[in-house]
């Protein structure tokens with residue numbers, strides 16, 4: 001079975017749960033006291049998709065404004081971007097819209113965009129209606145899903161949806177689609193395991 005390496009980056013405000021989503025996906029673990037990401041961290045996970053294996057090379061970025069200028073290093077050459085907001089923080093949904101704009105203007109052509117409304121276990125203090133987020137995602141042809149890294153809700157599904165949206169290789173023997181390969185290793189990164 002052909003293995004395809006797919007670079008994926010996670011973008012979004014600090015505290016929305018990007019690292020927790022990655023941690024849940026890769027290690028099926030949730031850490032209530034997860035430490036803030038500095039720069040970015042890198043993890044991988046391989047999943048089957050049809051006749052292929054998708055090896056996700058996941059760059060989990062730091063959400064702080066001071067790291068924003070590093071973001072292009074992580075979305076450059078990415079097959080997909082997961083933009084995460086916190087359903088209990090309206091501000092984080094506004095930030096998401098800024099990321100969508102930035103990706104549209106500077107991101108790789110054809111990048112798969114997935115919008116993840118995280119912390120859906122906190123529905124009683126929700127600030128972002130699901131309908132509004134879903135309609136926004138539809139308007140930009142993005143994947144939409146609400147997740148809970150804490151309760152392991154829809155995290156696998158998020159990456160499955162991304163996998164399905166990546167067009168299969170015409171010739172699986174040769175991975176010739178350069179835009180989907182990891183072309184450049186960012187220099188400012190820390191390797192952190194959750």
Ligand SMILES: Nc1nc2c(ncn2[C@@H]2O[C@H](COP(=O)(O)OP(=O)(O)O)[C@@H](O)[C@H]2O)c(=O)[nH]1
Nearest residue numbers: 014015016017018019020032034119148149150
């Ligand atoms: N209730 C709840 N808390 C979460 C969830 N995901 C993350 N958190 C918490 O939100 C805080 C920030 O998470 P973190 O993954 O560091 O966010 P990041 O800055 O976007 O990487 C931490 O206290 C997490 O425990 C979730 O799905 N539900």
Ligand SMILES: [Mg+2]
Nearest residue numbers: 018019036037
């Ligand atoms: Mg983080």
